[in-house]
Amino acid sequence: GITLSGGQRQRLAIARALAVDPRILILDDATASVDATTEARIRLGLREAMKGRTTLIIAHRLSTIALAxxxxxxxxxxxxxxxxxxxxxxxxxxxxxxxxxxxxxxxxxxxxxxxxxxxxxxxxx
Incomplete structure (x- = not known):
């Protein structure tokens, strides 16, 4: 088996959630285990992915939710x-x-x- 880091697991979970194209997307501390640079890249991708769907974001980092x-x-x-x-x-x-x-x-x-x-x-x- 392959061991993934916390950040890799989080990115994989986000990709899986988006792959099914849900109408409602729930992200619970989705960037907690990634560095600031990776978080910024994820935020850019999520901004596009959130268009046209309801998205609930649970986060401790305000940068994750500031544009909500x-x-x-x-x-x-x-x-x-x-x-x-x-x-x-x-x-x-x-x-x-x-x-x-x-x-x-x-x-x-x-x-x-x-x-x-x-x-x-x-x-x-």
Whole structure:
């Protein structure tokens, strides 16, 4: 047997789901195990694949859902807000906190990459 990485399994699952051309597509954290570059390529492909069908996307990365027609924000299992990405940045404290947390994570990852894989706060040894 062949062993696939988490990202490879996710890409395969997306391909299988799209192969049957469903009217309703449900993606549950479909880009959680892929790097940012792969996620961006998947998003581009999904943008085209979502045309003409209802798509539900469950995601922790806001970049995955930022272009959605409507975003529903859950907090402790309850709907805290709904709207577009721009609307929610203005009106929802919960969404804005999640967004800002994601920005910090991306900045940290970029800093680690720029330092050749060493975390910015590591002491020089």
């Amino acid at each position: 027609d409507e975003i529903v924000v859950l907090d402790d299992g309850r709907i805290a807000a709904r709207g577009t990405h721009d609307d929610l940045l203005e009106t929802s404290v919960v969404y804005r906190d999640i967004y800002e947390h994601g920005l910090l994570e991306r900045q940290f990852a970029d800093a680690v990459e720029a330092r050749g894989g060493r975390q910015p706060l590591e002491a020089a040894s």
